[in-house]
Amino acid sequence: MSDAAAATGPRPPYAVVIPTLGRPSLGRVLTALAAGDGPRPARVVLVDDRPPQDPTPLPVAVPAALWDLVEIVPGLGAGPAAARNTGWRRAPEPWIAFLDDDVVPGEDWAAALAADLAAAEPDIAGVQARITVPLPGDRPPTDWERNTAGLATARWITADMVYRRAALASVGGFDERFPRAFREDADLALRMLAAGWILAVGRRRTVHPVRPADAWVSVRTQAGNADDVLMSRLHGRDWWARAEAPRGRLRRHAAVTAAGCAALVAAAGRRRLAAAGCAALWLAGTAEFAVARVLPGPRTAAEIRRMAATSVAIPPVAVAHWLAGHVRHRNARPLAVSPTAPVCAGEHADETRPFDSVISGNSVAYD
Incomplete structure (x- = not known):
């Protein structure tokens, strides 16, 4: 599809899913989504992946522009793969945009995402963003900064990756045996490719800052x-x-x-x-x-x-x-694909936390 056709063509609805432990950077992600240009998501699902027994509200302030879109659902404290499954299974939209809670979408992120989706042929399962990792300009990067910079060239990372919901359902979603933010995205991509789907790189750009670490x-x-x-x-x-x-x-x-x-x-x-x-x-x-x-x-x-x-x-x-x-x-x-339909938004509504229960505050950063 040409650039002009993508720009004027239909804009498929999408949902944004963000697994989180309530890091302070989550507020920055939501602020970027609220302030950016382009079509808004149909919903923003924050999966609270802190331990289930944690009774405190998720420490984040939701921007006013997203008040009618954000819902917070409890995860299982089982890692980002399980949290993303919880998120996308609640959202009936045809496209699911996965974001990490420590990235910063660009100002035209939503508009570029709409163009990515409008240009996607039926056999394209997912479209990856272009990731930028800012490094210091006045000195060589540290070992940790160099490791983080590797995300800029990594394939199919879910720091910013949009997947067709039908494709996720066809392969069973993320494999929850991966408990960390590591390899669960590569595993999903390889299963998508093995199933005959195509993965593409889109136009939208997202910044992945180097987070503090000990x-x-x-x-x-x-x-x-x-x-x-x-x-x-x-x-x-x-x-x-x-x-x-x-x-x-x-x-x-x-x-x-x-x-x-x-x-x-x-x-x-x-x-x-x-x-x-x-x-x-x-x-x-x-x-x-x-x-x-x-x-x-x-x-x-x-x-x-x-x-x-x-x-x-x-x-x-x-x-x-x-x-x-x-x-x-x-x-x-290999992960067995369940023949049953995945759970969509609206089911098990008692498991949803309304966004007005959140508070402003900080949380301990995690690796």
Whole structure:
């Protein structure tokens, strides 16, 4: 379809689904949606994915322009994949736009989304946004900033991804065995492609700021190695290439961890020469990893300390999560598609929290 035809053609209704734990950035997302140009969504579903026993209202102030659109539904505290399923199954609109609660849609986001949807042929299941990650201009980015910047080139990330509702229903939605904001989007995309759907890149643009994080965030993110095991179980060992995902350093982490363990075993057995040799290998591997992370960065004293400490911790933590993933997902099978119709808005209305119960405030950020 031509650009002119897309601009003047019909504008399919859409819903926006945002899973959230109530981070302060959620208010910024809603403000951007309220202030932008273009057709408004038919509804905005905020899935409150805090622990179900948390009795406090979701800490966000809804802009007046969205008062008649926003509904808050409780999640299960089971992660963004489950929360997104809860959201899209409540919305009967033909298109579901998934946003993370820490992005900033552009001023013309709604207009560009309308053009994306109007241009979508019937076999297109989803349209990805163009993500920009702002980095400091006065210094090289830190390790965490570089990791976040990878979102700008990632494929099919649900930081801003719109899916046809019929396509979601046809493959069973997100696989809730992915408990983190990691690989659940790649899994869905690969299942869409395997089912014969097409995924496209649209015109709309969204900014994904680098959120604040503590020194140990890179260690906690190693939990994603268990999700990589699940991906291999479900999609085969070549899923990396099909998802255009970087392989990472797991093999090197395994070698470094093995050298460290061998050094400890040899030392316990009083085999000093063997212990020294294995310890030297561990030290060399750890130093190489640390240097590889320090050199592209700002090289400040604080950053070097963080890289040194976390470069010691990351290899064994990564391997531990990888091994745990093999145990946890040893019997994993592809997601079975339920023959029953998904729940739409209007059903189970008692599970909906009206937006006027929300309050202004802050919440603890999460990884």
